[in-house]
Amino acid sequence: MSTNPGTLPPDLAELVDDFSAVGPKDRLQLLLELSQELPDLPERYADAADSMEQVHECQSPLFLKVEVGPDEERPVHLFFSAPREAPTTRGFASIMYTGLDGEPAETVLAVPDDFYTDLGLAEAVSPLRLRGISAMLARIKNQVRAATA
16 A cells, blocks of 8 residues: 555545455446445535536546535535446545545645555556546645635
């Protein structure tokens, strides 16, 4: 494992462990299962194209929005819009949601930019698709920085 597990929030570290514990074919299956767990958008983001940021690096249309709570912990809440017929993209979004939603802003910003390499998906999906998950994390961090500046 290249990432220091101490730098990952517990839910994200658990996902990394789950992925690294299985072979490449099972990793793809795990990603597809996660894609089905991505929550629907709240009504206020019904028009994703107008109210959310598009991640152009993703091969399928993916939009995201980050909200940071006002209290001391500054909890981060993530919202994603990705088509159901794009399970890889939805799976990546679900990893971000499961691993980072509700975590303090400081914790989200501390996630290593390349944490996704520890998921072992390089053997299961194309480098172009991996660029999508990298871009998602970068945009999440940018929105967190903007909200906490």
